[in-house]
Amino acid sequence: MSQQTVFRFPTRTSFSDLTTNKEKIPTPASHEVLIKVRAVSLNSRDCQIATSAYPFPIKDNVIPGSDAAGDIVALGDAVREFFPDLAEGDRVLTCFDQNRDYGPAKDVVAFQNGGGRDGVMAQYIVRAASAVVKVPRGAVQSYSELASLVCTGVTAWNALYGNVKLVPGQAVLVQGTGGTSMTALVLAKAAGATTIVTSSSETKLAAVREKVAPDHCINYRTTPDWASEAVRLTGGKGVDHIIEIGGLGTIEQSIAAVARGGVISIIGYLAEYDAAKVADVNIPLLALGKEAVLRGIQIGPRWMLEELVTFVVRRGLRFQVDREFAFERESIVDAYNALAEGKHVGKICVVVE
Template identity: 50%
Template sequence: MPTHKVFRLHSRTDFCAIKSHEEEMPTPDKHEVLIKVKSVSLNYRDVAVANGAYPFPVKDMVVPCSDACGEVVELGSAVKNVEKGDLVVCTFDPTNLYGPQKDWQNGLGGPVDGVLREHVAVPAAAVIKLPSGSDVSTASWASTVCTGVTAWNCLYGNIPLRPGQTVLLQGTGGVSMTALQIAKNAGATTIITSSSDKKLESVKKEFGVDHTINYKTADWAEEARRLTNGHGVDYIIENGGSGTIKQSLNAIAMGGNISVVGFLSAAAQEDMPDVAGLALSKGCVVRGITVGSTQLLEEAVRFFGSRKIGVPVDKVFGSSQEEVIKAFEYLTGGSHIGKVCISFEK
């Protein structure tokens, strides 16, 4: 039987426990496609899974990662929506075709095996064909799965962003940088925060963000209100969690939208803000984002394809065991602007 390279997490201690194996090639059933993986995109979720910090189910010896772009190389007998040779991506939770995610039992790279391998078989219904002739890299398309869909869900999954509104993005990670591109293309005014003046200068120069705030040297909520002439920000991509949600609620406009995406900055229990009271005082929406459905993935792919833009990628590593560990190290180092990816073509 033919074999292929598969990475598995041997213990939930840290990402150095990810090891390479040779395993039997998967065979798609009648409703599945077999994808030859070209690029895998990393998320902080993958680090949390590896070090035991992920608060949702993780199977033993899991194949990590949820985001891949690849080529269809084999079709199940009942598959009609794609063909051999198509470049595709697959939804984070293949059971979540539309609407809210039902539970945490089916996300790739956690409760079920993920995509950090040379070939993966997935349900055809959860696969989206990518535009032909696109100049967008496979690494960028891979990043659309979680980062692109999450950013799209923040701005269009509930109350759609309108031209002229203001979007504030916390940090320069993948979701923020992708939401920045979506917002700019939608005619919104954009504000980004970081503790690094160097990063802020780079984002302003390369991506055209309208305003920057160094949160180490300024009260960013107060500064955001000043930049909006006291109106406040219409949309906030909240990556910090409990440690920054109070500032977000101070910065948000009346009736605005806060999308809670991450938990990078946890507050001590005694410092937890009164989220309910603050949200009520602003009449705002505070909405948790759990990536998004196949429907949202299709919308995001259509948007990126039509605008000829992609999720920003900072660096791409190879697929040897040493390179995979280096990719995780680079991600946790925090110097990146955009996504960190692994290529199975290098």
């Protein structure tokens, strides 16, 4: 077999622009590995890219998707010598950024799978051996769960351990019940934190209570001043780490909820906001008043994926995969629609035969 199925977006006006293509299975160059993709995990970013709403330039006719889990099926000539821990048959994850071992991204566009460069929605992909992370033996997680570690997982790990590190006994608040927040919730629970989830939906909160069992849930629609409730739930101290998904529409509440010296990890920008009202909020002064760390995050470097996957596999942590879709055009379009519709709790994935 030398041909494979690859999905591309030749135009990006709607999810239905996705096309099915028969293409040659690539041959790995000397420092590359050939991966049989087993699962692709979708992110909010993928919907933005498919509809030209993403704020960064996108490669023409891009293969979408940034997060893959799969098996190595062939090694380039030099891989055995320079990456002796990699072998055919190993389960691996693709790094979100192909050139970021440490520190901030060197180029926010060029090296991102499924954005500035081709992504992972294919049966086979080649990747630099330096841009994959091996899954340790004994992993109980499905390929979909593993794929979900690549973007939202590393983002959550970066928030909790990339700067001011989470300490057992501290309080962590995650905004909403999407992929990033649900992953951060599982990690925070495993680290011995007191956990708080906010959501717009009682149905979603009930699902989260049943599946992940956080310490506290707050409905941010019925309790718009959720910050006061979070402060009350933490005995007046406030929250040590906040996973900020809303952006301008929620930051004032986050600063009100954060403990003195606490961290607000600025990850998303999904909340609606009134521009005139927001303009009156003096964010620097509010942050100063709390001695809070407001830290912007863009996924994270390779070492974070390595640490994360080690932690997750050793602790046997399981993650919420809301739905899995088949590797067929109509089904993948349905997966995008499901993500955009926002009824999910956790991740939406595509299983690749």
